[in-house]
Amino acid sequence: MEDFGDQPLLKKQYYHENCPGCKVDEAKELKKDFTFRNVFNIWMVVLCATLPVASLFPYLYFLVKDFNIAETEEDISTYAGYVGSAFMVGRALTSILWGMLADRFGRKPVVIIGIFSVVIFNTLFGVCTSFWMAIMMRLLLGALNGLLGTMKAYSSEIFREEYHAFGQSMFAAAWGVGLAFGPALGGYFAQPVQKYPNIFSRNSFWDKFPYFLPCFIVSAMALAVAISCIWLPETLHNHKVSTEKNEALENGTKEPDKNKMLQKDESLLRNWPLMSSIIVYCVFAIHDIAFIEIFSLWSVSPQRLGGLNFETNDVGNVLSVSGIAIIIFQLGIYQLVQKICGPIVLARIVGVLSIPILQSFPFMTMLSGFTLNISIYSAAILKNLFMEIISTGLYILQNKAVDQHQRGVANGICITAMSACKIIGPAAGGAILTWSQKRMHASFLPGPHVVFFGLNVVEVLALLLTFKPFLTERKTPS
Structure with a gap:
């Protein structure tokens, strides 16, 4: 008998020659999907989505202060919250549309x-000279940025099923590293004339636009990634796909279960x-x-206002070290721990551990020197790491809850809802x-303690919602 190797003969005949999605499926069938290239693609694209969101937080306080729009020093944080929320407003308005386009025309x-x-x-944001110009650039940046929902779907489609958790952990790791290294990048390169006077001279372009350099670095990286995406593998099929029908034919049965086919097209809002x-x-x-925003604003606030007076x-x-910790954990440990505990149980454990860590931050204003550094680094690393563990578990549940032909829209709905909520976060x-x-001298929860x-109140509410009957997982067919 002729040996056909490891390739299933029946499955091979369903691969369409000119379909990019079929090429990806064939690579998964031949176990050629788990490559450095696929991991690198996810990381680079997600970083392009994350760095513009996070890189402004360390210098946002000073940016708003330079706009001279705040009446008092205490009001600066309020206006900074509006700038931080503008991006989320734009993304909330268009994420479902980008998800539909990703399902229709490809990722x-x-x-x-x-x-x-x-x-x-992001480049134009670096040359903003007024508060309202900054708001408009962030709004447009969010509205035209459909990366996150699309890449959440992509990271679950580019790998075989046994590596879906790995794909989502790579997405979450890249997101978490972006949220950590973004502020680090902004912190190091904002106001370069003050920080590096030997390189950047006064009365130069860099002095007139002190926040352009971090924006330029992010935009330059994004341009390189955009060019490299010409070779990005497409996971969406360009022909009609009926998974149940293919399975039925492969198993020798006549027709698929019509009830299952109807379930595939069920409204996502009823899922x-x-x-x-x-x-x-x-x-x-x-x-x-x-x-993320409060930590950055609180850290650079003066000590008389309950801050750490950081530069x-x-x-x-602090945040760059947190990013390194996230990389190490997500690449080396998360898969093992997630297999033992499951994504939801793991999220509950780290959510509970986050509560005392979070409440410890305002007490750190009583410390100084080496003790302060050890405390702030330890707490920030653990807090940022725990946030990414929780997000990864929920990413896994969301992408398991739908099939591929609805995954772009499903993730679009998720990003829309998440962005709408993140409008509340920075502003509030x-x-x-x-x-x-x-209220620095209040008798109950004075200053930043409140x-x-x-x-922590929001954290506890979220933890309670992870229990049944509220949170449920999709039952996979046996």
Whole structure:
């Protein structure tokens, strides 16, 4: 008998010659999908989506201060929250549309358009001279950026089923590293004339636009990634795909179960495993984005307002070390721990551990020197790492809840809902921080203590929602 090797003969005949999605499926069938190239693609594209969001936080306080729009120093955090929220407003308005386009025309064109929007509008943000110009650039950057939802779908499609958790952990790791290294990049390269006077001279372009350099670095990286995406493998099929029908033919049966086919086209809004995981993710998202902005603003605030009086470099150092910790954990440990505990149980464990860590931050203003450095680095590393563990588990649930032909829209709905919630996070966080700094001598939760307590309230609510009957997982057919 002729030996056909490891390739299943029946499956091979369903690969369409000119279909990019079939080429990806064939690579998975031949176990050629687990490559450095695929991991690198996910990382680079997600970083292009994340760095513009996070890189402004260390210098946002000073940017708004330079606009001279705040009446008092305490009001700066409120206006900073508006700038941080503008990106999320734009993304909330268009994410479902980008998801529909990704399901209709493919993941690749949406990714390329999104990266070029970063190149253009992130660069323009660096030369903003007014508060309203900054708001408009961030709004357009968010509206034309369909990267996150598309790449969440892509990272679950480019690998075989046994590596779906790995794909989602790579997405979450890249997102987490972007949220950590983005502020580090902004902290190191904002106001270069003050930090590096031997390289950047006064009264030069860099002095007139002190926040352009970090924007330019991100945009330059995005341009290189956009060019490299010409060779990005497309995972979407360009022909009609009926998974149940193919399985039926391969198994020798006549017709697929019509009830199963109907379930595939069921409204996503009635898909409770999807919607419940999105709702839980959104509550955590409010907490996460509020924490990221509050941490940066609180760190650079003067000590008389309950802050640490850090420089932007100091914030960058703390968050860059957190990014390294996220990389090590997601690449080396997450898969093993997730297999033992499961994504939801693991999320609950780290969520509970986050509560005392979060409430410890305002007490660090009583420390100094080496003790302060050890405390702030340890707490920031653990807090940022725990946020990414929770996000990864929810990403896994969301992508398991739908089939490929609905995955772009499903992730678009998720990003829309998450962005809408993240509008609340920076705006509310900035406003509450401003209010807290006006009550430094209150008898109950004075100053920033009330801000971190409020973050913990949101964290506890999100944890409660991870339990049944609210959060449910999609039952896979046996």
